[in-house]
Amino acid sequence: MAKASAPMEIDDASLPSSTTDKGKSLFASDPKSAPWVEKYRPQSLADVAAHRDIIDTIDRLTSENRLPHLLLYGPPGTGKTSTILAVARKLYGAQYKNMILELNASDDRGIDVVRQQIQNFASARSLSFGTKSTVKLVLLDEADAMTKDAQFALRRVIEKHTKSTRFALICNHVNKIIPALQSRCTRFRFAPLDSSNIRERLEHVIKAEGLDVDQGGLTSLVRLSNGDMRKALNILQSTHMSSQHINEEAVYLCTGNPMPKDIEQIAYWLLNESFKSAFNYISDVKMRKGLALVDIVREVTMFVFKIKMPPTIRVKLINDLADIEYRLSFACNDKLQLGSLISTFTNARCALVAAV
Incomplete structure (x- = not known):
């Protein structure tokens, strides 16, 4: 079979033979029963709640086929994984699941994972499925949980397969990533979300789900989230399961926090x-x-x-x-x-x- 040509300026074609289901699920099997964190995960870069300067930069790099290796770091629930998945959808369209290797480094943290799963995925030849890009993407969540040996091994894999594969590392503590990996990635810090961004997204979910939430309840959700969108949506869903009318008291009773x-x-x-x-x-x-x-x-x-x-x-x-x-x-x-x-x-x- 003829080797497909890559549309990216500096890359050759390559294609994965398989992916893994570890890490965050890319598809919800039943959207109606899915956690709202997944159900309302942004599907495009335009839908990401905040960090417009970062999102616009990544969007431009993706559009111009100049996407570098990425290192996204910051507190949980600030949109790091959602951003990378939105990039994948833009690059690969409906076939993005076939072009991604998604791992959670808190589970797969040893050097064997780098030498086997990541190495095999990056080195496998790929076929064109009509996607916008044939350059594969390795999404490594919670990369700061990787051992130092695994990180050094990953550095060598990145150097060897940079023409055919892009690596996106996501972590909470960037100081736990070795300098050799940091220097090979473009770094973006995702700060805690502003209360206005969380309020706007919560209002969207409340309207979509037809929930009965008063202003006191909404304010409590924003306050308890501490800039974490995932936490805000989880509290909202949990409170809805225990009370049809969501007010300040219902939110605090559900979470066990003092009023x-x-x-x-x-x-x-x-x-x-x-x-x-x-x-x-x-x-x-x-x-x-x-x-x-x-x-x-x-x-x-x-x-x-x-x-x-x-x-x-x-x-x-x-x-x-x-x-x-x-x-x-x-x-x-x-x-x-x-x-x-x-x-x-x-x-x-x-x-x-x-x-x-």
């Missing part, structure tokens, strides 16, 4: 009550509402920014709260850490009185 009014009350106790009273009050609220102390500490930390106090006292208080949250992440005793939380605010109260 803002509860945090205000807890902050009042911490700033005004005695150690014993504050300990009893907070313990009672935790028990009745099923709250986790780590969530309380995290929300109280954010509340501290709203309180008027000298900068030096605020910094000290926030650092102490961060230490408590860190200890709780290692499953330290809740009662001891609650006592530490109250003591921290007691010290801050004394510092505030002395500063007056």
Whole structure:
């Protein structure tokens, strides 16, 4: 069979013999039952919610057949994988599944995966299916979970097959990617999404699903997402499954997060009550509402920014709260850490009185 010519300026033709189903699913078997994260995943670069400067740059490179190896990094749920899949659809059209090798490096993180699956895919000859490009694409999600040996092996594969294959690495922590790989890729940082972008996308999903969501519920969804679109959609879907009317209370009950009014009350106790009273009050609220102390500490930390106090006292208080949250992440005793939380605010109260 004659070898197909590649439309990209610097590449020769090549074609995969097979792909893998590992990693994020490219197709939902039943769109009606699919998680909304997948159901409403952007299908084109124009649909990606934010980062228009990055998206426009990648779109132009794709249109001009000059797509480089890519390294997309940033927090979860900011559109990294959606962007690469949209690029694949633009390059290959309906046949994009045949032209992609998609791996999740948190599962396939060793050197054998690079030497076998990736090497075999990149070196296989490919046939033209009438796609816009015959250059294959390797999508490696959570690449920062790869071992150092696997990353060095991947560097050699990229050098050897750069004419026939493009590599897209996705990660949360770019500092865990070896410099040799970083230098071979064009890097783009995906920052947490702006609240307006998340609100706009949520409104689209709410309208499409015909949901009953009031403004308080929508604001709560945006607030709890912390710039993570995936988290926002998952909370929305989970809340819808437990309540037909989605309001602020329903969202917080579904997620188990303390409501803002509860945090205000807890902050009042911490700033005004005695150690014993504050300990009893907070313990009672935790028990009745099923709250986790780590969530309380995290929300109280954010509340501290709203309180008027000298900068030096605020910094000290926030650092102490961060230490408590860190200890709780290692499953330290809740009662001891609650006592530490109250003591921290007691010290801050004394510092505030002395500063007056």
